[in-house]
Amino acid sequence: MDSFSTDNNQRLDRRRWLTSTAAGLQAAVLTDLFIGDIYGVETRPARSVFDLKPQSTHHEPQATSIIHLFMNGGPSQMDLFDPKPELDKRHGQAYFSELASEVENPTAAGALMKCPYKFSQHGESGQWVSDALPHTAEIVDELAIIKSMYTTNLTHEPALFKIHGGQELPGMPSVGSWVSYGLGTENQNLPAYVVLDDPLGLPVNQSQSWQSGFLPPVYQGTRFRSTGEPVLNLSRDFEQTDRVTGLEQELIAGLDRIHKNKRPGQLRLDARMASYELAARMQLEATDALDLSEESQQTLDLYGIGKEPTDNYGRRCLYARRLVERGVRYVQLYINFQIWDNHTGLTAGCKGACDRTDRPIAGMIRDLKQRGLLDSTLVVWGGEFGRLPIAQLPANKDTANAGRDHNKNAMITWMAGGGVKPGISIGATDELGFAAVEDRISIADWHATILHQLGLNYEHLYFERNGLKDRLTGVEEAHIIKSILK
Known part of the structure; x- marks a missing residue:
């Protein structure tokens, strides 16, 4: 029986209610x-x-809020931020035998496949960005790009649990829940942890991605809708x-x-x-x-609001800025189901995902900076894993419509604001982009760094249950990514 259910012996009938009126x-x-x-x-x-x-921090925080731009499906590192000239040279060469054990769908595996876009260096930092992300290229001097992150599973569900909750299993608290538990909320009239999901689709783990797990349920994410009422049944139908x-x-x-x-x-x-x-x-x-009527047309244009294909995601990026302005501790954005999961049709599919998110994200970074919010807001971008350097072929084996399969050995992520060094890249993958080989960064390292920037020590933030102290990083060894911090 649900813990909120009541039987007839416990239900307050009218007589018992009248006798209990005073109380x-x-x-x-x-x-x-x-x-x-x-x-x-x-x-x-x-x-x-x-x-x-609001709770005391373990040390001086560099950020007071997080905006987590989660890229459902797994963006391709070698097609966005990690150019691989050697991969371009060896396009079409057989390579399956070298990574057969790391392919989720071996029957569809093809040869090495070059990036379909062009790379160039941008900003004073000279960071490499593909032409699929022209607006991100303009703000690349604000980013700390991590090219050497990796995870432990190449299947969506466990990889999503890992990136959100630190373990490959369901039932673990999400990062936002840990942050809410550790820091509380600065605004009593808004949740500490807000989720802005895509009305066109949820991640495969759905609301489990923002659950509180074994933490008290008060710390779970509150889902705000981007169309209609932000929260269903929040307002009355009558005066x-x-x-x-x-x-x-x-x-x-x-x-x-x-x-x-x-x-x-x-x-x-x-x-x-x-x-x-x-x-x-x-x-x-x-x-x-979530009322954008007071925003200027210049601001709306900055986020791509009122235009396609950026309107929907742009609105949620602007909502995120307005929420952290009001003291919300952790804001998490999702994008249409598995938009980055380009098993086939990489050229059009990856570009389509970029077209929807590129302008809004760059606009949000600019907006946060000009309002003086970027210093106190840590923005993080990334998915649950990366992609393979070989082609994944459709059923008809048409190489022109090839995509890329999942890759747990290398993935791309970036951070901005919140005490992070701007305009840098750290780490490296091998010459084909298959595996992180230099300054390897684990999910536990990434989690520990996020908590650190908020003033939380990942070892001291725990919840006692069953005689054990559970942490976001679990029993894994974790390290703060000091090379990206100011």
């Missing part, structure tokens, strides 16, 4: 105490695990005075308190009650945060 009203009067217990009164001496009050609304909320809070006191220790009940309180406070603030 109920008394609890209603204490609603503010309940709200403070979850969100806000600094004078409370002890922290509860359900607490979303009601503030006084009536306030009395209604006080009464409900009192009944919630009675219900909770009879069921101690139920984490999901605490989380649900907290979410109801937050929903009441979000009615104005969430709507305002």
Whole structure:
């Protein structure tokens, strides 16, 4: 039975409610105490695990917010930021035997395949970017590009669990949940962790990508929609005075308190009650945060809003800026199911993904910088793995429509702002782009660095359960990526 279910013996009928009225009203009067217990009164001496009050950091933070631009499907490193002249020279040569054990679909494996785009150096830093990303090339001096990251699984589901929760298994807290748990929220009227998903499709693990796992449910991501109401059922279908609304909320809070006191220790009940309180406070603030009517036309143009194919993703990038402006700790953006999963049709497919995201992301970086927000906001970009240097052929073996299969041995990611050195690249892959060989960066290293920039020590941020101290990085050895930090 669901932990929120009640049987007939525990349900408050009318008679029992009337006899409990005094206690109920008394609890209603204490609603503010309940709200403070979850969100806000600094004078409370002890922290509860359900607490979303701002928490002390382990060391001086370089960033106060994260914008995580997650690229569903696995972007191709050698077609975007990691040019491989040797791969171009050896285009069409057989190479399957050298990496047979690393191919997810061996029956479709082809020969080495060159990048279909042209690379050139950009900015004062001279960083290499392919012509599929012309707008990112213009802001490359803000980026710290990591060319030597790798993961541990070449299948979407476990790789997604790994990049989001540190392990290949479901049920682990996501990075955003760990950040919310460690730092709380700066704005009591908005969630600490907001997910801006794509209305055209979710990642294959769907909402498990932003779950709180074994952490209390209050730390899971709150999904904001990019069209219509930001949160379903947040606003009323009819007008009601503030006084009536306030009395209604006080009464409900009192009944919630009675219900909770009879069921101690139920984490999901605490989380649900907290979410109801937050929903009441979000009615104005969430709507305002996602109201773009006050933005100038110049800003809308910067993000590609009102134009295709950038409108949808551009809106969510602008929402992300507006949310971190308002104190949201962790904002995560997703893009249409598996848009980067170009098993076939690489030339058009990868370019299509770039066309949808390139201008909005570059515009957001510029906007954050000109508003003075980039220094305090760490922006991270990347997917769950990379791609192979060999072709993956369609069923008809048409090489003109080839793509690339999954690759766990090398993947590309970048960071910007939030105490990261701008205009640098670190690490290297082999001459074909198959494997990271220099300054190899693990997922645990990446997670540890994100936490570090927020003022959290990855070893000291843990949750005790079953007699063990669970961490985002698990039992893996992790290292801060100091070479990209100021």
